[in-house]
Amino acid sequence: MIKLTDLSGRELHVAVSSVLRITEAGPSCQYHGIRAYVKTSYGDSLEVTETAAEIARRINNYEVGALQAEIAGHEAANGHLSTLVDELRELLQDAKQAMTELHQAAIPDEDAEGVPAIIPPEAFHKFVDAHAQLCFCMHQRGHNPPKEPQAIAAQGQGGIAA
Structure with a gap:
């Protein structure tokens, strides 16, 4: 106004x-x-x-101010999204690196029944921690993938979907 x-x-x-x-x-x-x-x-x-000129100037200043505020809002949102993407990209790279290290650290064990390799605890902990951080961050930032219809139906019936 x-x-x-x-x-x-x-x-x-x-x-x-x-x-x-x-x-x-x-x-x-x-x-x-x-x-x-x-x-x-x-x-x-x-x-x-x-005067008409003064009123036109006030209208122009108002509209310019409103546009500047809108642009600032978009820039802030874009900056936030850029930071979020960078953070998630870094966590994803950490999780991928931990998975690679887990595979490389695995020691083949043909004697163990049902377990083809021994995983050193340090590699397993690093893998779990990296993936937990990634999942937590995605959940905190609102990335919740849509549930499958069968999972929704099973939850509604008190069951657990696989």
Whole structure:
């Protein structure tokens, strides 16, 4: 909204979007203090003490300020998203590296039944920690993949979907 002043000195607050036309007052009206007429979308014709040029400048400043605020909001959101993507990318790389190290650390064991390799505890802990951090961050940031229809139905029936 912009602030205008009527002939009695009262402040008028007018929505910028409602201003249809601004007309400079003629010399005889200016003698009585009317500098401009503001036609609104509500059908009002306001007699104000500001000049048409001053009103146009206020409208322009208001619109520029609103656009600057909108741009700043978008820039802040983009910065936040960029930081989020960088953080998730780093956690994903850590998780992939931990998985690679887990595979490389595995010691083949043909004697063990059902277990083809022995995994050193350090490699296993690093793998679990890296993947837990990635999953936690994704959950905290709102990435919750949609559930499969069977999983939703099973939860509704008290069962656990595989």
